[in-house]
Amino acid sequence: MPPADRPLNVAILAVPEVTASALFGMLDLFASAGRDWSFLLSGVAGEQRMRPYVVAAEPGGFTAANGVWVRPDWGLADAPAPDIVCVPDFFVVPGEPLGDRLTCEVAWLRACHASGATMASACSGALLLAEAGLLAGCEATIHWAYVASLARYPDVRVRAERSLVVTGAGERIVMGGGGTSWQDMALYLIARHVGLTEARQVARTYMLDWHDHGQLPFASLLVAKQADDALIAQCQEWVAMNYGAAAPVAAMMHIAALPERSFVRRFSKATGMPPLEYVHRLRIEEAKQMLETSDAPIEAVAAEVGYQDSSFFGRLFRRRVGLTPAHYRRRFSSLRKAVER
Numbered sequence: 001m002p003p004a005d006r007p008l009n010v011a012i013l014a015v016p017e018v019t020a021s022a023l024f025g026m027l028d029l030f031a032s033a034g035r036d037w038s039f040l041l042s043g044v045a046g047e048q049r050m051r052p053y054v055v056a057a058e059p060g061g062f063t064a065a066n067g068v069w070v071r072p073d074w075g076l077a078d079a080p081a082p083d084i085v086c087v088p089d090f091f092v093v094p095g096e097p098l099g100d101r102l103t104c105e106v107a108w109l110r111a112c113h114a115s116g117a118t119m120a121s122a123c124s125g126a127l128l129l130a131e132a133g134l135l136a137g138c139e140a141t142i143h144w145a146y147v148a149s150l151a152r153y154p155d156v157r158v159r160a161e162r163s164l165v166v167t168g169a170g171e172r173i174v175m176g177g178g179g180t181s182w183q184d185m186a187l188y189l190i191a192r193h194v195g196l197t198e199a200r201q202v203a204r205t206y207m208l209d210w211h212d213h214g215q216l217p218f219a220s221l222l223v224a225k226q227a228d229d230a231l232i233a234q235c236q237e238w239v240a241m242n243y244g245a246a247a248p249v250a251a252m253m254h255i256a257a258l259p260e261r262s263f264v265r266r267f268s269k270a271t272g273m274p275p276l277e278y279v280h281r282l283r284i285e286e287a288k289q290m291l292e293t294s295d296a297p298i299e300a301v302a303a304e305v306g307y308q309d310s311s312f313f314g315r316l317f318r319r320r321v322g323l324t325p326a327h328y329r330r331r332f333s334s335l336r337k338a339v340e341r
Helices: 020-032 036-042 103-114 123-131 144-151 179-193 196-206 230-241 248-256 260-271 275-293 298-305 310-321 325-332 334-340
Strands: 008-013 050-056 084-087 118-122 164-167 173-176
Touching (some): 020 050, 020 179, 020 196, 036 196, 084 103, 084 123, 103 118, 103 123, 118 179, 123 144, 123 173, 164 179, 173 179, 230 260, 230 275, 248 260, 248 275, 275 310, 275 325, 298 310, 310 325
Parallel strands (some): 008 050, 008 084, 084 118, 118 173
16 A cells, blocks of 8 residues: 555546546546535535556557547556556446457556455446456356356356455455445445545545345346247247246256256256256246336236235245345336336
């Protein structure tokens, strides 16, 4: 950590595929610590406690994934020694290997960690920490769509349900999950390295909520590949329209004209999950849509998606989503109700 007479150096790594909102949002939050709350109350800015800057392998600038021009403050070779390194999310196809296109960035991350910097990632940025070998033997989190991508790295224990993971020797690795959980990561770093008071002030300045329920309420449960097996693909199409049937797995076995063990094995190979698990996930996803878009009683939602026992549905929903159906409706139907006013 730096001497008391200078702010913390926070290097934010930008790659050409970076998401501009996370990149510049991190700049805003870290620069705000110690500075903006005083300005809002008195008109006089307080002492800035963190010094964020953008570093990149292409110091001349480049266009980010959404078309925004990024002009880094420093190149990798001449950037000030960071106390904290943050890796925002970047666009990469889920499941696609990174290959050797970011070898300079990976080597820089490895060197920063070896020099004692705290390392942080948001969303798909975790893949770069994994590529640098920093997550071996550690728990980790990432956007729910990239869980399989991260799990390919040896000895990484992916906790997809969590929006924040603090891990590694000396807890020097801080990871935010998907979407805006980079805000949780930034607030945690401010609280830990500057102070809890300053973190609360930044949260109040920007009206930020802590994702205390993790990622499960936001994740799609049905991240399953469309089967290359034509027979299983036919079953997927049927169950997508008939998920509320009383015995959908038996019906799919009848369509496939296969004995149970053969059907389960073939379905699991083609889709990545057993048929009953697939049905449960499909039903819960449909229930989430109904809870968001209608005011139908929860018992009616349960029956509509195929569960006559609403108590069983409630337990299953909470286990898979992390919220009760009623809590989920309160949290995710607000936008619809605001539009309908």
